[in-house]
Amino acid sequence: MAFIDMLHIEKSFGSVAVLQDVSLSMDRGEVVSIIGPSGSGKSTFLRCLGQLETIQKGTIRIDGAILVDTPANANEAIYASKEEQQQLLLNMGMVFQSFNLFPHMTVLENIMVAPRMVKGMKEVDILPIAQSLLEKVGLWNKRDVYPSTLSGGQKQRVAIARALAMKPKIMLFDEPTSALDPEFTSEVLRTIKELAEENMTMIIVTHEMAFAREVADRVIFMADGKIQEEGAPEDVFGNPQNPRTQSFLNSMLRV
Ligand code: ADP
Ligand code: MG
Numbered sequence: 001m002a003f004i005d006m007l008h009i010e011k012s013f014g015s016v017a018v019l020q021d022v023s024l025s026m027d028r029g030e031v032v033s034i035i036g037p038s039g040s041g042k043s044t045f046l047r048c049l050g051q052l053e054t055i056q057k058g059t060i061r062i063d064g065a066i067l068v069d070t071p072a073n074a075n076e077a078i079y080a081s082k083e084e085q086q087q088l089l090l091n092m093g094m095v096f097q098s099f100n101l102f103p104h105m106t107v108l109e110n111i112m113v114a115p116r117m118v119k120g121m122k123e124v125d126i127l128p129i130a131q132s133l134l135e136k137v138g139l140w141n142k143r144d145v146y147p148s149t150l151s152g153g154q155k156q157r158v159a160i161a162r163a164l165a166m167k168p169k170i171m172l173f174d175e176p177t178s179a180l181d182p183e184f185t186s187e188v189l190r191t192i193k194e195l196a197e198e199n200m201t202m203i204i205v206t207h208e209m210a211f212a213r214e215v216a217d218r219v220i221f222m223a224d225g226k227i228q229e230e231g232a233p234e235d236v237f238g239n240p241q242n243p244r245t246q247s248f249l250n251s252m253l254r255v
Pocket of ligand 2: 042043174
């Protein structure tokens with residue numbers, strides 16, 4: 001069994017089918033990049049794994065535990081209990097385009113709040129973890145400032161540290177650099193690359209093609225709610241088979 005199984009996922013908003021029979025199985029430590037035009041369903045797919053959206057059909061299994069399943073003759077997906085869903089959610093760290101830091105909390109408080117509130121950890125036990133994470137993203141010296149005083153790149157590095165403070169088994173990134181000024185992109189990508197080197201299991205939706213190629217073990221090209229092509233980065237970028245992948249990559253290289 002794979003570490004993550006998302007099988008035959010179907011998701012509609014009203015009558016609009018946004019994910020149509022999308023399947024992804026990942027090994028522990030694997031890094032998958034999802035690329036594709038805007039509106040193709042990339043965010044929705046991530047959000048289904050992160051329990052921010054529910055699916056109508058399919059199966060999602062994380063480390064052997066079933067989040068949601070669709071029995072053979074059922075016409076609707078059946079979710080695990082709220083407690084089981086909550087337990088699975090603890091495995092996930094999520095980082096979005098918008099940083100979503102708590103504006104009224106300092107950088108350090110932003111890192112410490114979830115372990116304290118969700119896991120009931122004691123301050124003395126969280127502090128060393130928070131310190132090592134902020135040192136890792138190079139922002140320990142900013143621990144006492146408020147997010148509004150940080151650059152976009154710094155905010156996003158705090159958001160990554162905050163997600164890591166919950167010790168997730170899987171990190172999901174949805175266009176983590178899209179809201180950044182170009183000069184701050186590389187520091188965030190470097191942080192994500194370091195996580196890949198530490199064998200964090202990650203799904204990264206990105207428009208940074210060079211980064212996707214470099215960081216991923218596997219690249220998925222999505223369009224119109226379907227996986228159109230997937231494979232090793234050197235194949236998808238170097239020798240795309242699907243004409244839609246080819247034209248998408250051409251359009252990305254032109255900008
Ligand atoms: P991507 O991340 O690839 O740009 P999305 O997953 O955000 O694509 O969106 C896929 C499709 O689903 C789009 O057509 C979008 O308009 C639609 N969609 C996304 N979220 C919602 C929502 N909450 N309600 C209705 N439609 C949505
Ligand atoms: Mg999106």
